[in-house]
Amino acid sequence: MERAAVEFHEVSKRYGQVRALDAAGFTVARGETVSLLGHNGAGKSTAVALMLGLVRPDGGRVGVLGGSPARAVARGRVGAMLQSGGLPDGASVRDIVRLACGLYGGRRRIGEVLELAGLTELAGRRATALSGGQAQRVRFAIAVAGRPELLFLDEPTVAMDVEARREFWDAVRACRETEGTTVVFATHYLEEADQFADRVVVLGHGRVVADAAPATVKARVGGRIVRCVLAEPDPQRLLALPGVTEVTVRAGQVELRTDDADRTVGALYSAIGGVRDLEVTGAGLDEALILLSSGKAA
């Protein structure tokens, strides 16, 4: 059996003047769950489209399950849940799942797919009468109906609330654990990557800016934010406090990025004084992505 599920070698893709991917490289091992992270326009969907053979690279090579993406897809070895793609009007959830199971020659039973996607109770509902999160679960059902070896999920939880997200990831986990499915998912949420991925590949402006275990990425962008109000903040003195790596001052409001919040807070009181409205928070996850994408993380 081939070792890598996905091989992405120095892949470039342009749309006119836009360089969507720029010599991006990573591999996904069989059975691994990998998250593609990055903000809007980073190149995540383009990477997924290339891995599905929906678009061709201008440079580099994309390999899927030991051959071309088109070959793997044609053999029904790949399932995908994409951002776009409507559901047929007038059809019930069961009709849609029956159709998907039929297309794959009955590799899974309809009831099994409904159960896996958490749709048993909604089987009789018209697809047009579903909430955004429920419709996503139908797309997931279609993606897993052929018992794929490799599953691509492009921002799968966008329309879902917290509970729906939890249920969704439980279903993905069930596929992974019972069948060893390889999963590649694109997301904006570092949290989601942290909870469900073995490894994250962070894209920024079409390039791979980090490729590591979630814990490693978090450590690179870790640290805390200390916010407070000071009567006369002096950015130079604040930057010299222990642990502080960055200082922002706006109208007396001070924001310090620090890798040692305890010592920073201690020094704020002992060396600066007059501290009001102090709060300490984790560095924002969105901010973390921006830092990585801009190459400013350590």
Ligand SMILES: Nc1ncnc2c1ncn2[C@@H]1O[C@H](COP(=O)(O)OP(=O)(O)OP(=O)(O)O)[C@@H](O)[C@H]1O
């Ligand atoms: N069909 C297309 N025609 C022209 N430009 C495109 C096309 N598809 C993507 N792009 C551009 O390529 C770049 C990468 O887009 P892509 O959709 O891959 O990013 P993304 O990381 O998936 O973004 P998002 O999180 O918003 O979905 C963007 O600048 C986008 O505008």
